[in-house]
Amino acid sequence: MLKVMILLIAVILIVAIGWWFFGHHQEKAMTARLNNNGQDQKVRIEVNGGYSPSTIVLKKGVPAELDFYRKDPSSCLERVVFPEQGINEQLPQNQLHQIEFDTSQAGEYEFACGMNMFHGKVIVK
Amino acid sequence: MSIKKRFWLALLLSLPMLYDMLAMLLAWPMLPNGDWIALVLTTLIMLISGRAFIQSAWAAFLHHHANMDTLVAVGTLTAYLYSIGALMHHQGVFFESAAYIIVFVLLGQYLEDKMRTQASQATTKLLELQARQATVIRNGQTSEIPIEEVEIGDRLLTRPGEKIATDGRIVKGHSTVNESMITGESMPIEKQAGDLVIGGTLNQTGILEYTAEKVGKDTMLAQIVEIVRHAQSSHAPIQKMADRIADVFVPIVLMIAIAVFAIWNVFLDATLTRSLTFAVSTIVIACPCALGIATPTALMVGTGRAAKMGILIKNGEVLETASHIKNIAFDKTGTLTQGQPVVTDVIGDPKQVLTLAAALESLSEHPLADAIVKAAQKQAIALPDVTEFLNRAGQGVTGQINGHQVFVGKPQLASQPLDKEWQDQIERLQEVGKTTAAVGQDGLIIGLIAIQDAPKPFAKPVIARLKQQGMHTVMITGDNKRAAKAVAKQVGIDEVIAEVMPGDKAQQVKKLQQSGVTAFVGDGINDAPALAVADVGIAMGSGTDVAIETGGIVLVKNSLKDVVKALVIAKKTFARIKLNLFWALIYNLIGIPIAAGVFAHWGLVLSPALAGLAMAFSSASVVASSLMLNAAKIDD
Numbered sequence: 084m085l086k087v088m089i090l091l092i093a094v095i096l097i098v099a100i101g102w103w104f105f106g107h108h109q110e111k112a113m114t115a116r117l118n119n120n121g122q123d124q125k126v127r128i129e130v131n132g133g134y135s136p137s138t139i140v141l142k143k144g145v146p147a148e149l150d151f152y153r154k155d156p157s158s159c160l161e162r163v164v165f166p167e168q169g170i171n172e173q174l175p176q177n178q179l180h181q182i183e184f185d186t187s188q189a190g191e192y193e194f195a196c197g198m199n200m201f202h203g204k205v206i207v208k
Numbered sequence: 209m210s211i212k213k214r215f216w217l218a219l220l221l222s223l224p225m226l227y228d229m230l231a232m233l234l235a236w237p238m239l240p241n242g243d244w245i246a247l248v249l250t251t252l253i254m255l256i257s258g259r260a261f262i263q264s265a266w267a268a269f270l271h272h273h274a275n276m277d278t279l280v281a282v283g284t285l286t287a288y289l290y291s292i293g294a295l296m297h298h299q300g301v302f303f304e305s306a307a308y309i310i311v312f313v314l315l316g317q318y319l320e321d322k323m324r325t326q327a328s329q330a331t332t333k334l335l336e337l338q339a340r341q342a343t344v345i346r347n348g349q350t351s352e353i354p355i356e357e358v359e360i361g362d363r364l365l366t367r368p369g370e371k372i373a374t375d376g377r378i379v380k381g382h383s384t385v386n387e388s389m390i391t392g393e394s395m396p397i398e399k400q401a402g403d404l405v406i407g408g409t410l411n412q413t414g415i416l417e418y419t420a421e422k423v424g425k426d427t428m429l430a431q432i433v434e435i436v437r438h439a440q441s442s443h444a445p446i447q448k449m450a451d452r453i454a455d456v457f458v459p460i461v462l463m464i465a466i467a468v469f470a471i472w473n474v475f476l477d478a479t480l481t482r483s484l485t486f487a488v489s490t491i492v493i494a495c496p497c498a499l500g501i502a503t504p505t506a507l508m509v510g511t512g513r514a515a516k517m518g519i520l521i522k523n524g525e526v527l528e529t530a531s532h533i534k535n536i537a538f539d540k541t542g543t544l545t546q547g548q549p550v551v552t553d554v555i556g557d558p559k560q561v562l563t564l565a566a567a568l569e570s571l572s573e574h575p576l577a578d579a580i581v582k583a584a585q586k587q588a589i590a591l592p593d594v595t596e597f598l599n600r601a602g603q604g605v606t607g608q609i610n611g612h613q614v615f616v617g618k619p620q621l622a623s624q625p626l627d628k629e630w631q632d633q634i635e636r637l638q639e640v641g642k643t644t645a646a647v648g649q650d651g652l653i654i655g656l657i658a659i660q661d662a663p664k665p666f667a668k669p670v671i672a673r674l675k676q677q678g679m680h681t682v683m684i685t686g687d688n689k690r691a692a693k694a695v696a697k698q699v700g701i702d703e704v705i706a707e708v709m710p711g712d713k714a715q716q717v718k719k720l721q722q723s724g725v726t727a728f729v730g731d732g733i734n735d736a737p738a739l740a741v742a743d744v745g746i747a748m749g750s751g752t753d754v755a756i757e758t759g760g761i762v763l764v765k766n767s768l769k770d771v772v773k774a775l776v777i778a779k780k781t782f783a784r785i786k787l788n789l790f791w792a793l794i795y796n797l798i799g800i801p802i803a804a805g806v807f808a809h810w811g812l813v814l815s816p817a818l819a820g821l822a823m824a825f826s827s828a829s830v831v832a833s834s835l836m837l838n839a840a841k842i843d844d
């Protein structure tokens with residue numbers, strides 16, 4: 084009887100893991116707030132077990148600033164890399180770190196952690 | 209707390225448990241109440257050194273993410289919590305597994321961190337080349353100003369032994385400059401008024417005055433740093449596969465671990481402790497961190513090393529493409545050849561022929577005239593006076609020298625028909641792509657001067673090397689077929705595409721692409737479209753902005769040898785990436801079944817602590833393997 088229980092729990096756990104990690108869990112995109120009568124835009128991105136928000140929408144042509152705030156202690160999220168922009172910066176823990184983002188060209192730009200395990204996306208339009 | 213501190217603390221706290229383990233094996237006296245000591249020590253380790261793993265794993269979990277921290281957290285927590293339960297029920301515990309997993313994972317991260325800093329030093333070193341101060345001359349006074357305040361057009365001064373502050377053009381002075389840090393060129397270069405200087409290079413022997421032409425982020429040094437930085441944070445396409453694996457890997461490992469536990473416990477009747485040990489080992493050994501760093505570390509080391517030699521590789525994609533090039537096309541003028549016509553042969557009495565020709569041509573504006581005058585200057589020939597100079601369009605030039613009627617140009621300028629001997633000589637020279645001018649005195653031809661845009665030094669061995677590596681070599685040029693073929697023959701190129709309009713070079717590259725991956729080597733401005741179209745655009749020398757922008761690989765130095773070097777580095781780096789990925793993958797493929805107890809029947813098992821050690825070394829070994837690129841042999 085105990086063995087049947089163990090087996091049952093194991094199966095349930097496996098299914099639950101599959102659902103939790105592989106099911107569709109969409110995060111909403113976040114549009115940047117415009118400041119100073121639309122002179123610049125800013126987004127705060129919290130870095131904790133990933134990026135929230137992980138999809139950021141920026142307005143084309145308006146100077147943008149991405150404010151990363153890293154809470155996560157893991158060495159993986161220590162750096163943030165925008166491969167297309169050549170940005171590869173260290174994020175100090177529990178501090179705001181500003182990165183200026185060039186919005187002169189529309190497009191979708193991915194970013195990731197130093198080991199390329201956590202991903203985010205900046206959409207300029 | 210830093211990784212280093214966390215590691216040392218965990219190691220110290222785990223030493224008593226190590227003693228106990230050895231004591232059991234070697235029959236030494238065991239620690240009294242060993243299990244309780246283990247409980248206290250492991251709790252401390254979990255709290256101080258291991259907490260970060262659990263925090264990150266939890267944060268990631270809430271985002272539906274799982275990564276290596278998840279594996280470490282689940283692995284250690286399972287071992288730790290189970291052992292507490294077992295202790296209450298007076299059963300066997302394995303606290304030390306949790307403790308050692310943390311020790312070894314931290315050891316791996318600590319080593320990895322150290323080596324990664326080392327790998328990323330290339331840009332830091334380049335930035336250090338930047339001069340901090342500049343000596344500016346204003347109103348006849350010199351003063352020191354911070355480099356940031358230098359503006360375009362400022363008149364600057366550099367003394368011997370000082371760094372050149374920024375890119376500019378020399379107005380006054382004569383010196384030798386060591387440019388090896390930027391271009392990789394090891395010989396010091398002589399510079400005088402009119403020559404360009406590069407910021408960050410070292411002025412050696414004399415005082416130079418120059419005007420600043422580029423400042424801040426437009427300087428060559430700043431652009432190089434920018435390219436290297438870009439390249440180092442780019443990803444090679446092959447990495448995408450690794451990423452996809454890493455993304456799904458961790459959850460799958462968790463599922464496998466649960467299955468391993470269930471199978472051992474339910475179907476194979478293993479004890480709870482034994483089944484859990486297998487599950488924990490499986491989780492711990494599967495950490496995909498080696499997979500994650502396989503590409504970035506190799507890219508960093510490879511592109512950094514190339515930059516030191518004056519070879520800038522733009523990104524990982526170029527590197528990957530460059531390692532399977534089939535066709536390599538060269539622009540002719542300025543790339544394979546010197547880009548300037550020079551006198552190659554003088555037939556007849558060399559001194560007399562050159563003296564007369566140079567005297568006349570010094571008054572002409574024909575492009576070839578320059579070559580003749582330069583040849584005379586080189587031999588320090590004094591030029592006699594010319595009277596009655598006449599430029600006969602399409603024919604040549606004539607004049608009076610020392611009472612004799614002299615001409616340079618077409619043989620038809622002679623008063624008598626060309627005899628057979630001269631005719632043969634002219635044909636022989638034209639055969640090899642040389643332009644010939646006849647030199648005559650008093651209506652008779654006395655000699656010939658052959659002029660050619662000569663191939664660069666090393667053009668021939670470089671082409672030979674490329675062919676040896678199985679590449680099809682092509683020359684694309686706007687020149688006429690005969691001249692193009694002659695140069696091609698001299699340097700040993702396979703295929704000639706001549707009489708191509710400047711705008712059609714890109715079209716020709718596209719055609720070549722139909723038969724395979726095609727690289728194009730050109731020297732910038734008018735080659736830009738072809739450089740952009742080619743799978744790998746190799747921009748040579750001079751650091752023009754257009755070249756830097758369009759080339760996938762930029763050779764700072766104008767040397768053909770660097771083409772070979774660049775391709776060798778690209779190939780070696782890409783091979784290293786593949787090797788790293790292979791090892792990272794194979795390691796998991798072998799490690800997981802062993803940890804899961806598949807071979808337990810034959811006595812081959814892996815304790816959770818050993819699994820932790822093995823996985824720590826897999827990532828450290830990947831980084832070490834990347835660093836080995838620094839020692840790889842790159843010959844020219």
Ligand SMILES: [Cu+2]
Pocket residue numbers: 159160196197198199200201275500
């Ligand atoms: Cu990572």
